[in-house]
Amino acid sequence: MSTATTTTQVDAEDLRRRVRDLLAEHDPKTTDRLEFLRARFDAGLAWVHYPVGLGGLDAPRALQAVVDAELEAAGAPDNDPRRIGIGLGMAAPTILRFGTPEQHQRFLRPLWTGEEVWCQLFSEPGAGSDLAAAATRAVRDGDEWVVTGQKVWTSTAHTARWGILLARTDPDVPKHRGLSYFVCDMTAPGVEVRPLRQITGEAEFNEVFLSEVRLPDTLRLGEVGEGWKVAQTTLMNERVAIGGNxxxxxxxMVGVVAQTWRERPELRTPELHQRLLRLWVEAEVMRLAGERLRQQLAAGHPGPEGSAMKLAFARLNQAISGLEVELLGEEGLRYDDWTMRRPEIVDFLGRNAGYRYLRAKGNSIEGGTSEILRNIIAERVLGLPAEPRVDKDVPWKDLPR
Amino acid sequence: MTDLLYSEVEEDLRASVRGLLADRSDPATVLARVETDQPYDLDLWRTLATDLGVAGLHVPEELGGQGASTRETAVVLEELGRAVAPVPFLGSAVLATSALLGCDTAAAEVAALASGERRGALAVPLSAAPSAPFPDTVRVDAEGRLSGRVGTVADAAVAELLVVPAAGPDGPELRAVDMPSDGVTVSGIVGLDLTRGIADVTFDGAASRRLAGPDVAGTALTNALITAAGLLASEQLGVAQWCLDTTVAYVKERHQFGRPVGSFQALKHRLADLWLDLVGARAAARYAADALATSSVDVPVAVAVAASHCSSVAVKAAEECIQLHGGIGMTWEHPAHLFLKRAKSTESALGTPGRHRAALATLVDLPAPVA
Incomplete structure (x- = not known):
């Protein structure tokens, strides 16, 4: 991050002083939550590595922990990051990198305070792993774009004020070159959000139907035709966000099963014992691998292990949650409730064994399928050649679908 | 949390050992040697032990060692595994040295092994698990004479000092026998592993001296086996790394159907999974080496996790290496079989994966069902 706007490097002591000043002027006990969050943003203490004036101080990212700890100790409210994860983790870094100064000013503050929730309009029924094949069309009409298409797997679309949208602006060039990136006004006429019910019975996600939605050109992020490049920033941040702590x-998941094993000796069988021990070892090994990755990052040597962690996490969660249903025997035949609902927060370890088993199936699909992750490891880490491609130099409109 | 990375010093050590092995012990050289009457490369061993000083890395300086730790020993083992180097490092620098470090009266022996002046071996079957009871196949009488037999002892054929667990009149003891010695027969075995010698050792009234009595012998032996099992994980990591690297290089070169076979997803996905297994194996092996170095309370769990995981990963890597090389992988001429034989043999060394998992059941309170 550039430090051009600050004359001195911010250090931990400086941040503690700024937190004290914020708390002195806006006592969390007597200040309205939103008012406090806005004041925190304006003091540059929202995300300290962001630029001055946009909620940050151009400070090293690692110093955020100092601010968070001080504010937590003082009993200050936070911005409920789990509720606005897509905004914080994906939209914000993309807006910061590709947005105009006007877009920075308009979007980042209410995004961070949670006043405006964001969603991601990327995947389509016909463009999952092959995201660059997206078919949602954006057609220019004067100072506006007219957007028509269908997006899917959109969490928080029903609460979102804005969406980050990938749409095709030129069908006559190869698929990666004909995309543009927009901010979609979720309140605009023609935006319809429908819950997408999953195998768990719940609807964590939505389908979003866009019918001649008119978006002003001022909502475009990055140049026309550069949507794929902009989307890479979003997706890179998604992978950093998954499997990080x-x-x-x-x-x-192994802790849930281990506890059941300890508390319920009547459920134990020799065969389940062998499998449980294998999975326990695998879970511990991947925990250590995650720790090693964090140490590499802290030492300034980011390793390629990041893409591996999600792959391992999916495999383990599925195997362990499957074993849990078997271990529970008769009880494993029960399910708590199939009623359609829209959960605010998703907990992979929540509800019951059947839910955990079913929800874990998504772990190898969402955020890059395990098959795509294996391709990434094979090509970017091991340097193996790509499969021959038939879709790279063909105009998008001529691709078979 | 434990440091799971490699320090600069450790990387320098790795570079020296790797350089030496590349120069003196490439796979073709090792393959040519295994069927001669000199399967061990004792010149290479002397360079490693005396010039590079790697035999006494985890021995304190006051006992004649380098005063480093098992973390550094583990790095050496990674490189020796990566080259399946035919040197008695596991038997002498790991098993015998670790047992001697647990004895009261073994300072001279420790120093001799640490400096590379002598080579040692611990007279237990290579398959001995840390959880096994103290062996009773060798007995020592009141005059210190040993009788009995131990099978499949690693690196015994080139040992100048045998450290022998023996049942004495008052309980378990560790005894020392200088080799060669009257009353001791060491018979080399044709082993599954071509690059690490094993031998049957028979004692018939051989003279010995006491290294540890009943109060410490059991602990010394168990600790030596735990240390060795934890460090063997690093050797297995090295074996697996060679297999992965060699296979990846091969599938980039080998063309069938007009393309490098490494461009087929069926193969790419298998290699990606194998790479992921190695990411885990490296973390587990580092954690065990560090736990041993710091005498952490978590040593038993760390070792059981590393030993069970890395054993299996090495075997899988070697098996994938053979399969993905196709026909050439099945030939004697290609060195892949040396790594498969090492991997499969070490899977049974110092406790099988299943035995280590059984130990974990107790350590982490996941008890077996009551029959």
Missing amino acids: AIPREGG
Whole structure:
């Protein structure tokens, strides 16, 4: 991040002083939550590595922990990051990198405070792993774009004010070159959000139907035809966000099963015992691998292990949650409730064994399928050649679908 | 949290060992040697032990060692595994040295092994698991004479000092026998592993001296086996790394159907999965080496996790290496079989994966069902 707008490098002591000033002027006990969050943003203490004036101080990203700890100790409210993860993790870095100064000013503050929720309009029924094949059309009409198409797997679309949208602006060039990136006004006429019910019975996600939605050109992020490049920034940040935090031993799905094993001796069988021990070892090994990755990042040597962690996490979650249903025997035949609902927050370890088993199936599909991740490892880490492609130099409109 | 990375010093050490092995012990050289009457490369061993000083890395300086730790020993083992180098490192620098470090009266022996002046071996079957009871196949009488037999002892054929667990009149002891010695027969075995010698050792009234009595012998032996099992994981990581690297290089070169076979997803996905297994194996092996270096309370769990995981990963890597090389992988001429034989043999060394998982059941409170 550039430090051109600051004259001195911000350090931890400086941040503590700024937090004290913020707390002195806006006592969390007597200040309205939103008012406090806005004041925190304006003080540059929202995300300290962002530029001055946009919620940050051009400070090293690692110093954010200092601010968070001080504010938590003071009992200050946070911005409920789990509720606005797509905005914080994907939209914000993309807006920061490709947005105009006007877009920075308009979007980042309410995004961070949670006043405006964001969603991601990327995947389509016909463009999943092959995201660059997206068929949603955006046609220029004066200072506006007219958008028509269907997006899918859109979490928080029903609460979102804005969406980050990938749409085809030129069908006559090869697929990667004919995309543009927009901010979609989710309140605009022609935007219809329908819940997408999953195998768990819940609808965490939505389908979004866009019918001649008119978006002003001022909502475009990046140049026309550069949508794929802009989307790479979004997707890179998604992969950083997945599988990032330190966990204690037995911190994940394996802990749930281990506890059942300890508390319910009547359920134990020799065959399940062997499988449980294997999975326990695998879970511990991947926990250590995650820890090693974090140490590499901290030492300034980002390793390629990041893409591996999600692959391992999916495989383990599925195997362990499957074993849990078997272990529970008769109880594993029950399910708590198939009623369609829209959960606010998704907990892979929540509800019951059947839910955990079913929800884990999504782990190898969402955010890049395990097959695509294996391709990434094979090509970018091991340097193996790509499969011959038949779609790279063909105009998008001529591709078989 | 434990440091799971490699320090600069460790990377320098790796570079020296790797350079030496590339120069003196490439796979073709090793393959040519295994069927001669000199399967061990004792010149290479002397260079490693005396010039590079790697035999006493985890021995304190006051006992004649380098005063480093098992972290550095583990790095050496990774490189020796990557080259399936035919040197008695596991038997002498790991098993015998670790056992001697647990004895009260073994300072001279430790120093001799640490400096590379002598080579040692620990007279237990290579398959001995840390959880196994103290062996009773060798007995020591009141005059210190040994009798009995131990099979499949690693690196015994070139040992100048045998450290022998023996049942004494008052309980378990560790005894020292200088080799060669009257009353001791060491018979080399044709082993599955072509690059690490094993031998049957028979004692028939051989003279010995006491290294540890009943109060410490059991602990010394168990700790030596735990240390060795934890460090063997690093050797297995090295074996797996050679297999992965060699296979990846091969599938980029080998063309069938007009393309490099490495461009087929069926093969790419298998290699991606194998790479992921190695990411885990490296973390587990580093964690075990570090736990041993710091005498962490978590040593038993760390070792059981690393030993069970890395054993299986090495075997899988070697098996994939053979398969993905196709016909050439099945030939004697290609060195892949040396790695398969090492991997499969070490899977049974110092406790099978299943035995280590059984130990974990107790350590982490996941008890077996009551029959």
